[in-house]
Amino acid sequence: MRDDVWTRREFLGRGVAIAAVAGTVPTFLSRCAFALDDRAGSEAPRDAKDQPILVVVQLAGGNDGLNTVVPYADDAYHRARPTLAVAAKDVLRLDDHLGLHPTMTGLKSLYDEGSLAVVQAVGYPNPNRSHFRSMEIWETASDSDRQEHYGWIGRYFDCQCGGAPSPAPGVVDDTTALMGLGLVRRQTLAFANHSSAGVTLQRPEQYRWMASDPSPAQSALFASLNQPQPGSGKGEIDFLQRTALNANVSSARIAKLAAGHESKAAYPDSRIAGDLRLVSQMIAGGLPTRVYYVSLGGFDTHAQQENEQPKLLGELSAALAAFDGDLKAQGLRERVLTMTFSEFGRRVAENGSKGTDHGTASVMFLTGGPIKGGLLGRTPSLTDLDHGDLKFNVDFRSVYATVLAGWLCCDPVKVLGREHPTLPIIKT
Amino acid sequence: MASLAPFEPTATAPWGLPQARRLLERAGFGGPPEAVAELAALGPAEAVGKLCALRERAPAAPPDWLTVTPPPREELKAAGEAERRRLRKQAQGAERKAVFQLKTWWLQQMVSSTTPFEEKLALFWHGHFAVESQKVKNATTLFHYLELFRSRGSEKFGDLVLAISRDPAMLVYLDNHLNVRSHPNENYARELFELFTLGIGNYSEDDVKNSARAFTGWSLATAGWLKRGGESEFQFRPLQHDAGPKTILGESGNLNGQDVVSIILKQPSCSTFLARKLWRFFVDDAVDEADEAQVAALAQTLVANDFAIGPTLRTLFASSAFFDPKHQAAHIKSPVELVVGTLRQLGITPTDAQAGFLTLALNGLGQELLDPPNVAGWPGGREWVNTATLLNRYNLCGYLVNGGGAAAARRRQRRNNAGAPPLPAFAAGDGESLARAVCARLLVAPLGDEQQAALARYAGDELKSRGAEDAARSVVHLVMSTPNYQLT
Numbered sequence: 001m002r003d004d005v006w007t008r009r010e011f012l013g014r015g016v017a018i019a020a021v022a023g024t025v026p027t028f029l030s031r032c033a034f035a036l037d038d039r040a041g042s043e044a045p046r047d048a049k050d051q052p053i054l055v056v057v058q059l060a061g062g063n064d065g066l067n068t069v070v071p072y073a074d075d076a077y078h079r080a081r082p083t084l085a086v087a088a089k090d091v092l093r094l095d096d097h098l099g100l101h102p103t104m105t106g107l108k109s110l111y112d113e114g115s116l117a118v119v120q121a122v123g124y125p126n127p128n129r130s131h132f133r134s135m136e137i138w139e140t141a142s143d144s145d146r147q148e149h150y151g152w153i154g155r156y157f158d159c160q161c162g163g164a165p166s167p168a169p170g171v172v173d174d175t176t177a178l179m180g181l182g183l184v185r186r187q188t189l190a191f192a193n194h195s196s197a198g199v200t201l202q203r204p205e206q207y208r209w210m211a212s213d214p215s216p217a218q219s220a221l222f223a224s225l226n227q228p229q230p231g232s233g234k235g236e237i238d239f240l241q242r243t244a245l246n247a248n249v250s251s252a253r254i255a256k257l258a259a260g261h262e263s264k265a266a267y268p269d270s271r272i273a274g275d276l277r278l279v280s281q282m283i284a285g286g287l288p289t290r291v292y293y294v295s296l297g298g299f300d301t302h303a304q305q306e307n308e309q310p311k312l313l314g315e316l317s318a319a320l321a322a323f324d325g326d327l328k329a330q331g332l333r334e335r336v337l338t339m340t341f342s343e344f345g346r347r348v349a350e351n352g353s354k355g356t357d358h359g360t361a362s363v364m365f366l367t368g369g370p371i372k373g374g375l376l377g378r379t380p381s382l383t384d385l386d387h388g389d390l391k392f393n394v395d396f397r398s399v400y401a402t403v404l405a406g407w408l409c410c411d412p413v414k415v416l417g418r419e420h421p422t423l424p425i426i427k428t
Numbered sequence: 429m430a431s432l433a434p435f436e437p438t439a440t441a442p443w444g445l446p447q448a449r450r451l452l453e454r455a456g457f458g459g460p461p462e463a464v465a466e467l468a469a470l471g472p473a474e475a476v477g478k479l480c481a482l483r484e485r486a487p488a489a490p491p492d493w494l495t496v497t498p499p500p501r502e503e504l505k506a507a508g509e510a511e512r513r514r515l516r517k518q519a520q521g522a523e524r525k526a527v528f529q530l531k532t533w534w535l536q537q538m539v540s541s542t543t544p545f546e547e548k549l550a551l552f553w554h555g556h557f558a559v560e561s562q563k564v565k566n567a568t569t570l571f572h573y574l575e576l577f578r579s580r581g582s583e584k585f586g587d588l589v590l591a592i593s594r595d596p597a598m599l600v601y602l603d604n605h606l607n608v609r610s611h612p613n614e615n616y617a618r619e620l621f622e623l624f625t626l627g628i629g630n631y632s633e634d635d636v637k638n639s640a641r642a643f644t645g646w647s648l649a650t651a652g653w654l655k656r657g658g659e660s661e662f663q664f665r666p667l668q669h670d671a672g673p674k675t676i677l678g679e680s681g682n683l684n685g686q687d688v689v690s691i692i693l694k695q696p697s698c699s700t701f702l703a704r705k706l707w708r709f710f711v712d713d714a715v716d717e718a719d720e721a722q723v724a725a726l727a728q729t730l731v732a733n734d735f736a737i738g739p740t741l742r743t744l745f746a747s748s749a750f751f752d753p754k755h756q757a758a759h760i761k762s763p764v765e766l767v768v769g770t771l772r773q774l775g776i777t778p779t780d781a782q783a784g785f786l787t788l789a790l791n792g793l794g795q796e797l798l799d800p801p802n803v804a805g806w807p808g809g810r811e812w813v814n815t816a817t818l819l820n821r822y823n824l825c826g827y828l829v830n831g832g833g834a835a836a837a838r839r840r841q842r843r844n845n846a847g848a849p850p851l852p853a854f855a856a857g858d859g860e861s862l863a864r865a866v867c868a869r870l871l872v873a874p875l876g877d878e879q880q881a882a883l884a885r886y887a888g889d890e891l892k893s894r895g896a897e898d899a900a901r902s903v904v905h906l907v908m909s910t911p912n913y914q915l916t
Contacts, residue, residue, distance in 0.1 A: 060802075061802075128628075129618070129633065129636075130618075130622050130628055131802070131803075131804075132622075132628075132804055133628055177815075182814075185794060185801065186794065186801065186807075186811055186814065187811070187814040199814070199815040199816075200814035200815050200816045200817070201815065201816040202792070202816055206792075206819075206820070206823070207815075207816060207819060208819065209819055209822050209823065209909060210822075210823045210826055210833065211826075211905075212826050212829065212830050212901065212902055212905045213898075213902050217886060217889065218886070218902065218906065221882055221883065221886045221906060222906060222909060224878070224879055224882050225875065225879055225882075225883070225906060225907075225909065225910045226909075226910065226911065227879075229876040229879070230876070231876075235757075235758070236713060236714075236757065236758060236759075236760055236810070236915055237757060237873055237911055237912065237915065239810055239813075240760070240813060240818070240911030240912075240914055240915070241911045243813055243814065243815060243818055243911075244818060244910075244911050246815050247815035247816075247818050247819050250815060251815075251819065297802075300802075302602075302603045302613055302614075302615040303603040303606050303613065303615075349611075350611070351611045351612065351613045351614070352606070352607075352608045352610050352611025352612065352613060353603055353606035353607070353608075353611075353613045355603070355606075355613065357613065357614040357615070358614070358618065387633060
């Protein structure tokens, strides 16, 4: 094992916090000094081509972490999963205790190259086992007993705009609107902030208003009818007007992009791969977007888990590997960090329908040019459980703090409200 | 605690067209000015009585076109491996087609129904007790599921909860048909508490675990149901049922699923949970502090009516709270409300092919019937709208108005409106009167003064250069392509 990688055993000895703080603070300071210089306005803002980009991949439904990063050497695992356990001989070994699910060959290659960080047993105190509440907690980065209205990425956007709570109506430009872009059906709560920034789209070629009479007069009138109006300022009409403005200012740019920049890289034939191909196209096309959000669903495997999860993990792994190869070929790999998360993991013991019920801690993957790969976090005990569920070892907000400080040049306290230890997974 | 006071019109808070319109748009899917005027002529209580008539009817049998006969077992047995695969694939394809036809059929019912309140209520229950056809995969089963809401949607909530707990679509969707004594499956029990009856925070993890045990053995008559894609019905399997003692929400005993439903109905959180959901669906997307008292009163009304939904909603629709002007333009139309409402408003009956297209298009708007995003149904409110769905809404309205997409619009111009649906006649005259007539008909949230003036100028130019029909069509699509039209 290479010496620059934190192993499970090293972590067992030192504890996450101490190891972590050492790793990224200098990066944060140097990067942020650079970023703050920009914002002081003495120089022209950095070109969009230099800005760090984050791609968030949501695994919706609650991904079973134990069958993703498999503790194949642990007898307790095989006892708890008489039909679902992955055999030791089948896993893609990460070390003498853990291995990736056999379908995840793409991610295994990234791991072997040293550009995949695997963070184990990520969760939060007093875990909630509702999909919807737990997803909210991850999206807002709140404590589990507190309700937050704004998302963690939305608060990061606010920091980027100098903390201005809300641009005056009518001054939203495409750079602001496009700061966050979700290739999802519903706008993620993670983007929510004061100014309803961020756009959502599924098919770029359809992302425009199709006039029944494409004349300049009609286009001008359409734009005027979709402008925020003085005095409305609140309520549903205000929300709709802001969204309409975002749609309007971003659609021309997206449409142009959809016409050009065809990605030449080969991607597998899956929805998530198609979405990541589109993300790569948009990055290559120079969109000012800082955070992309994509989603892969179907992880709620209460029954017949073997029919679903392996297929999804395989799709995820192949798509991430193709994305990585594409970015590398285009010389964009150093600008992009990709992170996966799921609202919770699943119960340690399988149920009677060859599935698993809602659980707690699960695994996160981080990959990309800026990532220093390795296996992080303490491997969770399968016998010392909380109501049959794993006890978490790494708070997910530590991972967010790591990405915010080490990659997005943003003071994590401003976004997360307090200090969290960071992990040594970002290259300096 | 205050109950919902009936609406008594006064000089300052009169009964008239705007009030009748709100009733028609919230309890039904809206309609043309004539339909509004008809209700307005009746007075509030009579209008509610007419629109929300509660009739008893037995659930209908599935129509013939819905039923797909799976290949007979003997035939499958006799066939070789390749042939078996082909037969299975063929049956799956036929089933998918039948499900699609069912979605389209329901959309058409909503457009043409003479009892729109029943369809609106069925839509509410479908979003509440959500299942996805992607998992259920059987058109006949989904038809029975829908019929439960369409024919019995106004009945008592407890009866609906019990019926849905035994509904084959739900049993499959939340895996309860696989919930067995040896290793209970918690999927149904958890969502029953969290999403269907009490809401998060009103039960414990142990309540979930014990309720899962209480519902063990609530299964289907036919094993292997999913594999063969056939129809099945509820069957209690005593050997799989855990008849041992359990404690659920403070009550102990050898509790079964039926007991769980009775215990749930006794929880104070049940009425408030349901009242809030009804309020957000039928009255206002947001519940502000002042509304909390009204929601509490609605919960009280539910309890007073022994949770009978029809009488409770009639009381709500005839209440002064419902007609409060603050709830004007306070509800973002769901995609189904937008599409069905637009068709009803303009008097357009889509052909089967068009209705099929609309069924597909609803997906792009975020509300594909019988395929909500997950077990929580559609969250509604602001979540309906993002930059993509807003543009899709505008473009779909263009499709409805032009009888097709952008290409159809151009063809229509060349061929003098051939192929486009006839639009209602708007007041002839100048641009200003055309703009005013279209807005009066389509909007409850008025445009800004400058916007209105710009629209009038545009309408005037169009009238001059292109004639009355083309001008009206362009103005209607423009007015529908606004934030304002998304509100009711």
